[in-house]
Amino acid sequence: MNVMDLDRTYVVPSYRRYPLELVCGRGSEVTDRDGRVYIDLGSGLAVNTLGFSDPAWCEAVTAQLTTLQHSSNLYFTKPAAQLAEQLCLRSGMKKVFFSNSGAEANECAIKAARKYAELHYPGQRDLIVTLRNSFHGRTLATLAATGQSSFHQEFLPLTPGFESCEPSIEHVCNIVEKGQVAAFLIEIVQGEGGVVVLDPAFVRQLASLAAENDILLIADEVQTGAGRTGKLFAYMHTGITPDIVSTAKGLSGGLPLGATLFGEKTADVLGPGSHGSTFGGNPVAAAGALHVLSRLDDDLLHEVESKSAYIRDTLSSARGIIAVTGIGLMIGIKTVRPAALVIDACREAGVIVLQAKDRIRLLPALNIPWPLLKKAIRVVADAADETGKAASGV
Numbered sequence: 001m002n003v004m005d006l007d008r009t010y011v012v013p014s015y016r017r018y019p020l021e022l023v024c025g026r027g028s029e030v031t032d033r034d035g036r037v038y039i040d041l042g043s044g045l046a047v048n049t050l051g052f053s054d055p056a057w058c059e060a061v062t063a064q065l066t067t068l069q070h071s072s073n074l075y076f077t078k079p080a081a082q083l084a085e086q087l088c089l090r091s092g093m094k095k096v097f098f099s100n101s102g103a104e105a106n107e108c109a110i111k112a113a114r115k116y117a118e119l120h121y122p123g124q125r126d127l128i129v130t131l132r133n134s135f136h137g138r139t140l141a142t143l144a145a146t147g148q149s150s151f152h153q154e155f156l157p158l159t160p161g162f163e164s165c166e167p168s169i170e171h172v173c174n175i176v177e178k179g180q181v182a183a184f185l186i187e188i189v190q191g192e193g194g195v196v197v198l199d200p201a202f203v204r205q206l207a208s209l210a211a212e213n214d215i216l217l218i219a220d221e222v223q224t225g226a227g228r229t230g231k232l233f234a235y236m237h238t239g240i241t242p243d244i245v246s247t248a249k250g251l252s253g254g255l256p257l258g259a260t261l262f263g264e265k266t267a268d269v270l271g272p273g274s275h276g277s278t279f280g281g282n283p284v285a286a287a288g289a290l291h292v293l294s295r296l297d298d299d300l301l302h303e304v305e306s307k308s309a310y311i312r313d314t315l316s317s318a319r320g321i322i323a324v325t326g327i328g329l330m331i332g333i334k335t336v337r338p339a340a341l342v343i344d345a346c347r348e349a350g351v352i353v354l355q356a357k358d359r360i361r362l363l364p365a366l367n368i369p370w371p372l373l374k375k376a377i378r379v380v381a382d383a384a385d386e387t388g389k390a391a392s393g394v
């Protein structure tokens with residue numbers, strides 16, 4: 001059996017896979033089983049921060065792999081300790097818990113918020129407020145936190161303790177008045193929701209409301225972290241300081257790693273025995289993340305901004321494109337043609353792009369070379385053209 005048939009026979013069909021078998025990648029290009037090369041504007045799904053098989057990243061990961069590939073979390077290891085230090089130094093947060101994925105990073109944040117509320121307001125604050133159109137993961141608690149009912153329908157009853165509301169300070173205030181709110185959980189840019197950027201004024205109002213009422217503010221930076229928006233974390237564009245930050249995806253540049261960062265108020269909430277993860281903070285994944293962070297310097301972050309400006313300028317004036325949203329290299333594109341058709345046309349022309357609701361979503365590697373980026377964006381513009389002009393092949 002070929003790989004696609006094997007997969008269709010034995011793997012749970014929970015993903016609507018495209019008819020493409022990827023075999024190997026280098027930089028921002030990936031090759032299928034027939035040897036056809038594609039420009040990847042998705043970084044997997046915001047994971048391959050430095051592209052495929054970046055040589056220096058591979059070296060850092062391989063060196064760790066051949067030294068100590070795993071240790072129980074009952075012992076100290078250098079990569080995780082150094083990574084926690086780097087994350088704290090670069091964010092001003094105080095402590096880090098490591099896990100393996102975005103959903104787990106959020107689960108940890110939720111547990112800490114519940115424990116904080118129980119310690120300070122016993123029996124009173126059992127509610128975490130999230131926003132409509134948000135996405136926080138697929139585990140039972142993060143599913144309940146997700147503000148899109150389409151994800152809930154087949155998995156009721158939802159885990160209690162979550163309420164999602166419109167991103168309006170009046171709505172949030174109405175809920176807060178009941179005195180039950182432990183935390184707000186927000187994405188600064190709603191990625192799965194279609195690359196919707198929250199109004200920074202609303203984010204600041206929310207942060208003030210949180211501070212005034214000792215409600216924790218949790219920033220879900222699973223998709224927006226690791227320099228994706230042109231800063232290490234997207235909240236850094238808004239001037240707020242969250243109490244908890246969750247992150248994953250691009251953190252290790254391609255290996256599974258989640259991190260939950262805790263600020264002053266929450267640093268010591270999760271004491272011994274309160275939380276754990278067998279693989280969390282794995283030395284190889286941590287070495288990958290240390291390398292990613294070492295590359296996320298001002299030069300690379302400025303490059304993210306100039307590439308973002310190029311994409312926006314080029315696409316906002318292109319035929320068939322209604323709107324371009326997002327920050328940095330996290331871009332949403334609303335097209336006249338249905339997104340699925342545009343995505344297929346791009347793939348047929350040799351460019352991989354993603355979908356988020358009814359939008360095209362671009363999440364390229366932060367170091368995608370300019371010539372590849374320009375070539376790929378021309379393909380996207382052609383594919384979006386509602387006159388059906390054939391997308392130019394790469």
Ligand SMILES: Cc1ncc(COP(=O)(O)O)c(C=O)c1O
Nearest residue numbers: 101102103135136137191222223
């Ligand atoms: C904002 C956000 N939070 C959480 C998650 C869940 O992450 P994971 O799939 O690694 O569990 C995602 C995944 O897309 C996400 O975008």
